[in-house]
Amino acid sequence: GENVEQHPSTLSVQEGDSAVIKCTYSDSASNYFPWYKQELGKGPQLIIDIRSNVGEKKDQRIAVTLNKTAKHFSLHITETQPEDSAVYFCAAPSDSGGGADGLTFGKGTHLIIQP
Amino acid sequence: DAGVIQSPRHEVTEMGQEVTLRCKPISGHNSLFWYRQTMMRGLELLIYFNNNVPIDDSGMPEDRFSAKMPNASFSTLKIQPSEPRDSAVYFCASSLASYNSPLHFGNGTRLTVT
Secondary structure (H helix, E strand, C coil), X not given: CXXXXXECCEEEEECCCCEEEEEEECCCCCCEEEEEEXXXXXXXXXXXXXXXXXXXXXXXXXXXXXXXXXXXXXEEECCCCXXXXXXXXXXXXXXXXXXXXXXXXXXXXXXXXXX | CCCCEEECCEEEECCCCCEXXXXXXXXXXXXXXXXXXXCCCEEEEEEEEECCEEEECCCCCCCCEEEEEEECCEXXXXXXXXXXXXXXXEEEEEECCCCCCCCEECCCEEEEEC
16 A cells, blocks of 8 residues: 655744645555645645646645655745644555545644744 | 534543444535544544445454445444544545545544543
């Protein structure tokens, strides 16, 4: 099955600075890579995802990059704000494909935005 | 859309008691997933259903755990008998049963077994 490694486990940045979270995966057949944000007392919420046919995707202050050769993908948050403080999870399909059989999650990154 | 609805939000029970967690998926979604979240192990997939049929329950930790989906709008996860090591947050998620379809999570049930 898929194995997803996520780093760092905790990341503290000054408000306004950028934050980068990195993940690696093991199954070269995986083709769908979502990122989730989890706030205290809530379930994970999808914030951005990328398919394997593109190398980068951007949505306002959030971007994700994918390197299929190296089997790693990253989340970039620019101009960080206090409301960005949360736990972020990367994920990859548990099956060899697009995730119809569920997702395998990284262990999460606790992002702390310092005022 | 109300999203995925889970109940109860919190459950405190004594060791040996039966616990039933409930989930209502998003209308029109035909895949449903049960995950467990702990500090040590993160988010673990327990079981998932496609069109109300259990597809893979290899993540269910023991025979004490069982899940059902009697119809497209309701699922239960039961633990009998419960043990302190079952304490965790249990999430239900739903999606369309297709490639690249995102999971939509409920807000979870926090289970504490004393």
